[in-house]
Amino acid sequence: xxxxxxxxxxxxxxxxxxxxxxxxxxxxxxxxxxxxxxxxxxxxxxxxxxxxxxxxxxxxxxxxxxxxxxxxxxxxxxxxxxxxxxxxxxxxxxxxxxxxxxxxxxxxxxxxxxxxxxxxxxxxxxxxxxxxxxxxxxxxxxxxxxxxxxxxxxxxxxxxxxxxxxxxxxxxxxxxxxxxxxxxxxxxxxxxxxxxxxxxxxxxxxxxxxxxxxxxxxxxxxxxxxxxxxxxxxxxxxxxxxxxxxxxxxxxxxxxxxxxxxxxxxxxxxxxxxxxxxxxxxxxxxxxxxxxxxxxxxxxxxxxxxxxxxxxxxxxxxxxxxxxxxxxxxxxxxxxxxxxxxxxxxxxxxxxxxxxxxxxxxxxxxxxxxxxxxxxxxxxxxxxxxxxxxxxxxxxxxxxxxxxxxxxxxxxxxxxxxxxxxxxxxxxxxxxxxxxxxxxx
Numbered sequence: 001x002x003x004x005x006x007x008x009x010x011x012x013x014x015x016x017x018x019x020x021x022x023x024x025x026x027x028x029x030x031x032x033x034x035x036x037x038x039x040x041x042x043x044x045x046x047x048x049x050x051x052x053x054x055x056x057x058x059x060x061x062x063x064x065x066x067x068x069x070x071x072x073x074x075x076x077x078x079x080x081x082x083x084x085x086x087x088x089x090x091x092x093x094x095x096x097x098x099x100x101x102x103x104x105x106x107x108x109x110x111x112x113x114x115x116x117x118x119x120x121x122x123x124x125x126x127x128x129x130x131x132x133x134x135x136x137x138x139x140x141x142x143x144x145x146x147x148x149x150x151x152x153x154x155x156x157x158x159x160x161x162x163x164x165x166x167x168x169x170x171x172x173x174x175x176x177x178x179x180x181x182x183x184x185x186x187x188x189x190x191x192x193x194x195x196x197x198x199x200x201x202x203x204x205x206x207x208x209x210x211x212x213x214x215x216x217x218x219x220x221x222x223x224x225x226x227x228x229x230x231x232x233x234x235x236x237x238x239x240x241x242x243x244x245x246x247x248x249x250x251x252x253x254x255x256x257x258x259x260x261x262x263x264x265x266x267x268x269x270x271x272x273x274x275x276x277x278x279x280x281x282x283x284x285x286x287x288x289x290x291x292x293x294x295x296x297x298x299x300x301x302x303x304x305x306x307x308x309x310x311x312x313x314x315x316x317x318x319x320x321x322x323x324x325x326x327x328x329x330x331x332x333x334x335x336x337x338x339x340x341x342x343x344x345x346x347x348x349x350x351x352x353x354x355x356x357x358x359x360x361x362x363x364x365x366x367x368x369x370x371x372x373x374x375x376x377x378x379x380x381x382x383x384x385x386x387x388x389x390x391x392x393x394x395x396x397x398x399x400x401x402x403x404x405x406x407x408x409x410x411x412x413x414x415x416x417x418x419x420x421x422x423x424x425x426x427x428x429x430x431x432x433x434x435x436x437x438x439x440x441x
Contacts, residue, residue: 031173047127055132070151095143100140239383396412
């Protein structure tokens with residue numbers, strides 16, 4: 001694919017549907033909470049929230065399937081290997097469905113272990129178990145969809161990803177209203193709505209991937225179960241998993257450390273962390289575009305295309321980061337006031353808001369280089385640089401908290417982002433050097 005075809009329009013065609021799909025995700029959580037909130041009791045709200053968090057934590061473990069599938073499929077596509085593109089979809093589906101089946105089989109262990117870590121009142125735990133006992137049966141669909149999403153993104157079919165997300169969220173919201181408010185099913189109604197939406201999403205996803213099933217490669221055992229390719233896929237996915245676990249350790253420890261400063265700073269941090277999530281929602285679109293375009297350039301062994309892919313996607317991400325930082329600076333206080341009516345929490349959150357104004361710009365390199373390295377499947381570098389940034393976080397945040405309290409906690413978070421960006425940037429020249437002679441594709 002020639003450089004001349006690698007345009008700003010192409011980057012936006014990939015990125016914008018992902019941004020729109022991400023924006024729809026928080027809406028579903030609000031509706032789930034709002035619907036059970038109409039029951040007039042606190043326990044159902046807590047049960048749905050707790051059950052969703054527990055299941056999401058386990059599903060998140062398999063997030064590597066989305067990233068790994070995107071990078072590998074983009075490279076196969078760039079190399080013109082259509083048979084491998086189809087076989088990768090089959091492998092991703094097999095992994096997703098098998099992992100979901102394992103979660104169903106292990107549900108007793110999952111539920112009991114979760115409530116040992118996060119105990120709740122007897123009523124909340126009982127309702128949460130009811131919720132999870134229904135939703136766990138859609139685990140195969142949820143995890144398999146990670147693979148489908150990654151495969152579609154690698155094909156630059158992000159509009160299809162948006163369609164799947166809109167169908168799932170729209171159906172879920174509609175069924176929430178019918179099952180909970182119409183039929184009076186309570187917490188079980190929310191769970192059944194999600195169950196139906198997730199399986200419907202998988203069915204639509206498979207239909208959208210139907211071109212891959214037109215040939216025979218997707219069901220050719222020798223190709224799908226090729227030992228060398230399976231081993232490579234396992235290595236890539238394991239590296240991403242380790243990287244993601246370390247990243248999650250930073251966020252979990254951030255919340256735990258924040259709790260030590262009292263209820264008001266903890267509440268303020270919880271509100272402000274939503275600004276970071278918003279940043280991630282926007283930058284994911286451009287990072288995903290980088291995954292696709294870099295992956296295809298790697299598959300085609302085209303160094304100049306790889307560099308142009310990294311530059312164009314990063315330029316658009318920079319523009320988004322500048323807009324986000326200005327937006328947080330100008331309207332952050334208003335957003336804080338909308339999210340809480342507690343004056344002490346409002347005042348405290350405003351004190352730490354400047355850290356969130358800085359997050360988009362200081363985290364830009366980390367987010368975009370993650371996408372670039374995923375597309376190149378240089379996952380060992382991602383894993384190793386994540387280890388370094390995690391060590392830098394803990395080495396800095398502990399003394400900084402002792403000296404500056406919650407300011408030190410936020411400084412430690414920013415340091416981890418900056419170190420991840422710098423270390424991945426240090427590895428980037430080797431990524432280009434791994435390609436053959438400079439040429440366009």
